[in-house]
Amino acid sequence: MTSLDDLPIRDDLRGRSPYGAPQKSVPVALNVNENTHPIPEAVAHDIVARVAAAILQLNRYPDREFTDLRHAFAGYLGHGLDESNIWAANGSNEVLQHVLQAFGGPGRTSLGFAPTYSMYGLLSAGTGTEWIAAPRDGEFELTPETAVAAIREHDPDIVLLCAPNNPTGTPLSLETVEAVADAAPVIVVVDEAYHEFADPGTPSALTLLEGRPRLVVSRTMSKAFAFAGARVGYLAADPAVVDALRLVRLPYHLSALTQAAALGALAHSDQMLAMVDEIRGQRERIVAELDRLGFHPYRSGANFVLFGGVDDPHAVFEALLDRGILIRDIGLPGCLRVTAGTETETTAFLEAIAAFAPASAPASTPTPAA
Template sequence: MTSLNDLPLRDDLRGREPYGAPQLDVPYALNTNENPYPPSERLVKAIGEAAMGVAGTLNRYPDRDAVALRADLAAFLNTDTPAAGLTVERVWAANGSNEIIQQILQAFGGPGRTALGFEPSYSMHPIITAVSGTRWVNAFRDEDFGLEPERAVAAVEEHRPDVVFLTSPNNPTGTALPLDAIKAVLAAAPGVVVVDEAYAEFRRAGTPSALTLLDGHPRLIVTRTMSKAFAMAGARLGYLAADPAVIEALLLVRLPYHLSAVTQAVARTALAHGEELLGGVEALRRERDAVVGWLRAEGFRVADSDANFVLFGTFPDRRKVWEGLLGRGVLIREVGPPEWLRVSVGTPGEMAAFRTALQQVRGGTTPRTPPAGFAGNSEESL
C-alpha cells in the first residue's frame, strides 16, 4: 500500500492534519456554531422548487459571475447595515467564507508575502494562509481577548503584512471589535485588511459593522456567510463586500463557474425568505445571554459574546470536562486557549441538557466512555 510519505507532497504540508471538528452522532451537537433551527416545510418546498427550476439547465454552465445572487446579497447587506450603500459591483460570493478567504490570499498573498492575525481567532486563517504559501504572523489578542488599537498598530508597523485578518465577532471568543480598532489598523496597514464578520447577525444592539467603513477604505474587505444566522451551513455560501477593484482582483484567481447553478438558486431562495430564517436570531441571542449569565453565576469565567457561542473556563484539564460532557451526549468544542471550552448556542432544550451535564461533570459523577475510535479534535493538532 502506498502511504502519504511515498508521495511527492509539498514539504510544508507534511505532518499536517486535515481541519475538522468532530462529527459524532450525539443527542446534543453544540460544537460547530450551527443555527439549530431547520428550514420550515414552506422553505423546504421553495428550495426544492428552486432546484427543480434550474435542473433542466444543468447541461449548461451557471452564471460564472453570479450577478443576480450578488445583487440579492447587496440588498440584504443594505438592509442589515443601511449605511453600507452597496451595489452588485461591490459584492462577491463563493463556496463558503473559507473559499472567500482562499481567494483573497491567492490574490493578495502568496510566496514572499505575509498575513497577520491576532489569535486566538478563527483557525482557518493561518491554515489557508500556509496552504497558499503565505507566511503567517500571530500578533496575539489581549489577555481579555480584545485588541487595543495601539498594540494592533504596532504589530502592523513591525511586520508590514500584505493581508491583515481581524475577526469580529471573534471565533472562538465571541469578542467584537470597536470600530476605532479597525480604523487604526486600516490607517497603518500597507495591504488589505479583512474583517471576518461570519457571526455579525448575532451581535448585540449597538455593536457596529465594519461595512460602515467601506467608503473611503478601498483596501477593506468585509466577509460574511450564510452558514450561521441564515441556517444554511449545508448550502456552502460565503460572500464579501469591498471596493469594486477588489472584486476585479478576485476574478483573476477564482475558478471558472465556481458557484453551481443549484447553489445560486438555493442561496437566492434563502435570501428571499430571510425574514423567516433570521427569525431565530433574536431567540439565540436571548439564549446566549442566558447561558452567559448562568455560567457566571456558577463561578465560571466567560468571555463576552456577540456571536452564537460562548467561551467559558477555566479548567486545569479541559479534556476531562469535554469527555465528561460527551459521555452524557453533549458535544461541545475543545478549541482556543488551553484551559477554555466553547459551546454553541442551541435550542432551550439543548441548552438545558448542556447545563445539566456540566453540573454533573462538575460534581464529579463518573462519565460514560466516549464513542469508540474517537481521536479528539483534529483542529487542535494543526
C-alpha cells in the same frame, strides 16, 4: 502502504494537520457553531422549488458572474452597495482563499491575532503565504493600540480580523478596525461571519468601506441563515478587489443549485433570521448560568460562548460526549466552547456541565430560560 510522508508534497505542508472539528452523531451537537434551528418549512418549500427549476437547466453552465445573487447580497447588506461590490463562493472559507490567492502567496505574509479562526493559518499555508499570529490583550480583547503595533512590527501584506472573534466570541470595536485599516496600505479583511448575532445596534465594518479600497468585509450564510450545509459565503469590497478575485476563481465556481438555494434564502431573509434573537437569548442564558456555576465565560458577540475555569477540558469534553452532548475542546488551557442552541439543547448542556462546576460554586438547578 504509502503514507503522506512518502509523497512529494510541498515542503511547507509537511507536518501540518488539516482542519478537524469532530463529526459525531449525538443528540445535542453544539461544537461547530451551527444554527441548530431548522429552516422554516414555508421557506424550505420555496428553496426546493427554485432548486428544482435549476435542475431542469443543469445541462448548461451556471451564470459565471452569479449576477442575480450578487444583486441580492447587495440588497441584503445595504450601505449603498451594488453587485459590483459583491463576491461570493462556496462558504466564506473559499472567499478567504480567493483573497489569499490574489493578494498573498510566496514571499508575502498574512497576520491575525491569536487565538483566532484556525482556517486563517491553514488557508495561508495552502496559498504559500506566511502566517503570523500576533498576540491579543487580556481576556482575548484587541485594542487599536495592540493591533496597530503588530502591523508596524510585522509589515504584513494581508491582515485578517475576526469580528466577533472565533473561537473566543470577543467583539471587535469599530475603532480597532478603523485603526488597522488606516495604519498601512495593505489588504484588511474583516471576517463578520457572526455579525448577525452581535448585540442590536452594533455597527458593521461595512460602514468603513467608502474611501478604503483595500478594506474587505466577509460574511457567510452558514450561521445566522442556518445554511451551513449549502456552503455560501460572500464579501463586500471595492469593485477593483472583486476584479482581482476573478483572476483566481475557478470557472463557474458557484453551481446553479447553490445560486438558486441562496437566492431562495435571501428572498426570505426576515424569516430566516427570525431565530437570531432567540439564539442571542440562549447565549446570554449560557453566560449567566456558567458565571453562576463558577466558570469564567468570556465576552461574546457570537452564537457561542468560550468559558474558562475548567480543570481538565479534555476529560469534561469526553464526559459530556458520553452524555450525548458534543461541545468543543479548542486547545486553550482550562477552556471549552459551546454553541448556543435551542432552549432544549441549552438546558441539556447546562444541566450536564453543572456536574463539573468549580468546587466554590453553589449547587443548584440551572436558571430557566426567559
